Amino acid sequence: MYFGETTCQKYVLQAQLRELQGKGASRRLRKENLVPAIIYGATQDAKSITLRHNEMVRNLQDEAFYSQIITVDFGDHQERAILRDLQRHPSKPVVMHVDLQRISDDQEIRVHVALHFINEEISKGVKEQGAGISHVVSEVEVSCLPKNLPEYIEVDMVEMEKGQILHLSDLKLPEGVTLPALALGEDHDSAVASCH
Incomplete structure (x- = not known):
């Protein structure tokens, strides 16, 4: 019995900073095929962000996505994170909210x-x-x-x-x-x- 090798699969999520907060703003984002999310940890402030819904759903079909390191691409810089929490709609195939935790190589x-x-x-x-x-x-x-x-x-x-x-x-x-x-x-x- 042994652990599988570390994965060579690379997961990248395109992200944008999100300024508007609240249920109404989140509802509008979902109509635009975006997912409200938050990224936090690694001694940095938490940031409210949006992710692309189709990209998120496609990645969620891969078992390894739930436990592997994800590159969050903001365009001008990238941050590495892991998926910490995921909220889905109770009856529709819709991702409602995502929590990502930043990682650092020495922690x-x-x-x-x-x-x-x-x-x-x-x-x-x-x-x-x-x-x-x-x-x-x-x-x-x-x-x-x-x-x-x-x-x-x-x-x-x-x-x-x-x-x-x-x-x-x-x-x-x-x-x-x-x-x-x-x-x-x-x-x-x-x-x-x-x-x-």
Whole structure:
């Protein structure tokens, strides 16, 4: 089991500063196919911005977008950030608001990263012992410097046997990546998958 390589996919969002605030202004922006957003952190003031709705929706279809570093392009300069919060319309395919957190190269970030389970069908438990595999979680929170951020965690299930439970502590982490939950003690060494 190991973490996937850091991603080579580059995510860029075109952004503009936003001066008008409030529900009315936000409603007008959405009619213009723009999404109200905020970017904050890294010892700088928070900025109200707008993003292109179509560009946002297209990126959201990619699983890695939720956990990877995003370049926010203002035209005259760029800032790097991660997606922190996303509000969607309850019944329409519309993004209502986006929160982005700036990152800096020398500060660790905490991000939820997807799990990719592989070799389930050829695992000992499934192939030889007639068991099934259940996924308990589909993502885990990691802590690392931006340069070490993995795109996903690959979990090789080939050795799983009937009755076995895979925990967070069983995951092999690359250099510079930790699981904050494990620092809280054994009670937080949650199950990741089970073979039953």
